[in-house]
Amino acid sequence: xxxxxxxxxxxxxxxxxxxxxxxxxxxxxxxxxxxxxxxxxxxxxxxxxxxxxxxxxxxxxxxxxxxxxxxxxxxxxxxxxxxxxxxxxxxxxxxxxxxxxxxxxxxxxxxxxxxxxxxxxxxxxxxxxxxxxxxxxxxxxxxxxxxxxxxxxxxxxxxxxxxxxxxxxxxxxxxxxxxxxxxxx
Amino acid sequence: xxxxxxxxxxxxxxxxxxxxxxxxxxxxxxxxxxxxxxxxxxxxxxxxxxxxxxxxxxxxxxxxxxxxxxxxxxxxxxxxxxxxxxxxxxxxxxxxxxxxxxxxxxxxxxxxxxxxxxxxxxxxxxxxxxxxxxxxxxxxxxxxxxxxxxxxxxxxxxxxxxxxxxxxxxxxxxxxxxxxxxxxxxxxxxxxxxxxxxxxxxxxxxxx
Numbered sequence: 019x020x021x022x023x024x025x026x027x028x029x030x031x032x033x034x035x036x037x038x039x040x041x042x043x044x045x046x047x048x049x050x051x052x053x054x055x056x057x058x059x060x061x062x063x064x065x066x067x068x069x070x071x072x073x074x075x076x077x078x079x080x081x082x083x084x085x086x087x088x089x090x091x092x093x094x095x096x097x098x099x100x101x102x103x104x105x106x107x108x109x110x111x112x113x114x115x116x117x118x119x120x121x122x123x124x125x126x127x128x129x130x131x132x133x134x135x136x137x138x139x140x141x142x143x144x145x146x147x148x149x150x151x152x153x154x155x156x157x158x159x160x161x162x163x164x165x166x167x168x169x170x171x172x173x174x175x176x177x178x179x180x181x182x183x184x185x186x187x188x189x190x191x192x193x194x195x196x197x198x199x200x201x202x203x
Numbered sequence: 204x205x206x207x208x209x210x211x212x213x214x215x216x217x218x219x220x221x222x223x224x225x226x227x228x229x230x231x232x233x234x235x236x237x238x239x240x241x242x243x244x245x246x247x248x249x250x251x252x253x254x255x256x257x258x259x260x261x262x263x264x265x266x267x268x269x270x271x272x273x274x275x276x277x278x279x280x281x282x283x284x285x286x287x288x289x290x291x292x293x294x295x296x297x298x299x300x301x302x303x304x305x306x307x308x309x310x311x312x313x314x315x316x317x318x319x320x321x322x323x324x325x326x327x328x329x330x331x332x333x334x335x336x337x338x339x340x341x342x343x344x345x346x347x348x349x350x351x352x353x354x355x356x357x358x359x360x361x362x363x364x365x366x367x368x369x370x371x372x373x374x375x376x377x378x379x380x381x382x383x384x385x386x387x388x389x390x391x392x393x394x395x396x397x398x399x400x401x402x403x404x405x406x407x408x409x410x411x
Contacts, residue, residue: 109284116292116310122303131303 032089127199141199148197155190178202250275250374254331270331270379271342274323275372279315283346283371286312290344290373297382298324298339316344316373323377333379340382347372 108114122131125138132138152173160166170187174180175196180189183203196202253273261268279286289312293301302320305313320341327333349370356366 110291114288116288116308118292119304119307122307131306133307 144197145199148200152190152192155192159188159190173200248275248277270327270333272323272327272331272333272339272377273374274319274326274377275374276315276319277372278349278370279312279373280368281312281315281371282369283348285310286316286346286371286373289313289316290346293341294344295382295385296341297337298341298377299337301341312373316375319373319375320377323375327377327379338379338381339377340380341375342378343374343376345374347374 119133121134123134124130125132125141128138128140130138130140156171167188171190172180172184172187173190173192175192175194178196180187250273253271258268289305289308289310292304292308293316296304298320302317305317305320324336324339327339328336333339349372351370352368353365354368356364358364
């Protein structure tokens with residue numbers, strides 16, 4: 019609920035507009051001691067339309083303007099309170115309920131649940147952890163930023179020797195047994 | 204001192220938090236060491252009390268009564284309407300299926316409900332004599348309104364609105380056994396049969 023801190027300015031503005039309009043049309047001759055329209059510019063052509071026509075219109079409009087029919091743009095607003103039955107029908111409609119997922123399987127490696135089109139979360143976490151440790155070893159070897167050699171990297175675990183194929187490559191040693199999922203070439 | 208020589212009830216009122224009856228157990232002066240003071244535990248809800256009912260042993264000829272486990276979590280920082288959708292999703296599922304659905308749901312309440320279900324499953328195996336932890340299904344799952352707090356939310360130009368920070372409770376009842384088969388949807392033929400039966404049940408009143 020938004021609370022309007024200011025006063026009701028639109029009503030005041032409409033009222034002032036009405037009275038200004040009446041003054042302009044010369045409907046209050048008593049205000050300035052009987053001078054007929056003092057407000058218009060001196061060289062302008064006087065309006066030939068008779069004043070009594072203005073009186074009728076102004077009388078009607080002065081009665082209407084305080085009811086704010088001209089200055090307000092109509093906005094959509096609910097006419098009736100929505101009953102709880104109607105609300106329930108909308109909130110519990112089948113399109114709004116959560117659908118059951120039918121794409122959940124069991125990961126053959128670890129036995130945790132996984133979605134069919136997504137990698138198993140547990141296996142991914144395991145691999146991520148190991149690659150983090152390998153990256154730490156790489157940082158230790160390089161010593162600083164921008165020192166990455168332009169050659170391939172080979173990761174060797176305990177008890178493994180570099181072969182002839184790994185001649186010019188950067189070798190990273192990890193002090194643990196080779197994990198079963200990290201296949202050696 | 205003289206303060207602790209009066210009855211446990213008086214001490215409970217004055218030093219509710221200190222529980223003097225606990226201190227004097229070794230002396231043997233107050234054998235009522237199991238009295239709980241109300242301030243420390245707050246009000247125990249009705250759902251928690253449902254776990255305390257104990258049925259008499261079943262007679263040999265009676266059909267086996269399945270184990271029922273009631274569990275709940277109070278004052279979860281989530282909306283009760285949003286939580287209701289998750290509760291409706293897992294109603295009537297087996298516990299494994301429910302845990303699978305909640306694990307891959309993106310909602311905040313899914314994590315909370317999953318914790319509650321795992322707690323309830325562990326409770327069932329440890330305390331309620333359930334043999335297989337997978338042999339449970341969700342008989343009831345409900346949400347309730349927690350305590351709301353009203354706060355001011357500042358808008359531009361010095362305007363403000365009052366917003367309510369909502370919390371909810373979540374209740375679950377696990378029952379041993381496979382989940383019941385889903386009800387077949389009501390066909391037009393069933394409705395017609397019921398209508399004809401209603402017509403046939405009419406009787407004449409205020410007559411001979």
